């Protein structure tokens with residue numbers, strides 16, 4: 569009897585791996601971006617390493633500060649580019665291609681049954697494809713650059729079963745925020761979350777990515793949706809190679825939880841905790857200075873589409889920033905008319921990337937300003953010193969953009 573995580577670590581370590589055990593495992597693909605590559609390269613060099621283990625299995629997308637906002641960022645980015653060139657890194661993605669967690673799956677690296685490690689906490693997003701995706705720090709990444717292997721503690725798994733049909737204008741993000749509120753910011757520390765049940769099965773890849781993306785906000789090492797037909801369909805023509813999906817054996821879980829989302833309303837996480845989650849109705853009327861639709865949580869086509877549906881033919885009152893998660897998303901939004909509807913409504917459009925998500929550039933807010941964001945974190949100072957970040961779905965964000973205050977998307 570074994571869980572998905574145990575099966576993945578068994579294959580990657582070459583022996584039967586059980587939860588609680590520490591194993592050395594071989595990584596299938598590694599990822600580091602413009603931000604964390606800087607530190608990982610420094611550690612790699614300090615370790616005395618000269619060549620990377622496999623230039624085809626290290627993926628480097630530029631996304632956190634693109635285009636560079638000052639000469640320090642430009643210098644560091646030049647250093648990473650030239651290191652990648654010297655090492656012969658094959659999968660280097662220049663700024664504008666998109667957010668690492670969006671580009672990585674789009675390019676077919678996120679495959680069922682694989683072990684994927686990123687130097688970024690939201691690498692748990694790859695669990696949406698039935699993979700074990702996890703984030704590590706720069707020194708661990710340097711070790712992977714060098715040897716392609718790392719020590720891992722095989723996590724116990726909490727099965728989270730979700731039933732019920734999501735209502736009109738109630739999205740995967742609302743389901744995700746509800747779970748973060750219920751499980752808590754440290755409720756899944758060092759566990760793997762496995763999402764099951766009819767509601768999860770009915771989610772699109774985009775919705776599954778939103779769900780898995782916030783796994784780390786509950787402390788989880790990984791958040792996994794078992795691969796199925798929806799996964800296969802997405803991977804057709806994208807997958808980088810053959811893959812072997814794995815499933816958990818019944819009864820292999822450490823704990824099980826159940827939720828019914830039939831009556832769920834749109835949810836909002838209030839500053840400064842991701843698990844301080846309330847129904848949108850409780851916050852209706854809270855004034856909003858800026859609305860931000862984007863990030864690795866909610867910057868995909870589906871997210872922009874729902875926002876455009878709400879904003880079409882209307883005018884935003886709060887300043888509104890839309891940043892597509894990738895060039896692929898931007899192009900689709902362009903050809904489908906989604907982008908035009910957003911621009912006509914008064915939205916600013918940014919270069920695909922992280923944008924102001926972590927307060928670095930392109931939409932940082934002022935002290936005491938309120939931003940309603942579709943991102944995954946609302947810690948103090950996250951989008952600018954003294955600013956307040958509320959987290960919600962793209963539908964709630966669009967509805968609130970029109971009125972300039974937090975608004976239930978079912979009421980516009």
Ligand SMILES: CC(C)[C@H](C(=O)O)[C@@H](O)C(=O)O
Nearest residue numbers: 603604632687688689690926
């Ligand atoms: C910059 C990076 C290390 C960080 C992370 O790991 O999550 C960022 O992406 C974030 O969302 O805060």
Ligand code: SF4
Nearest residue numbers: 690863864922925926
């Ligand atoms: S969009 Fe935000 S949460 Fe996602 S990787 Fe970028 S900074 Fe981190």
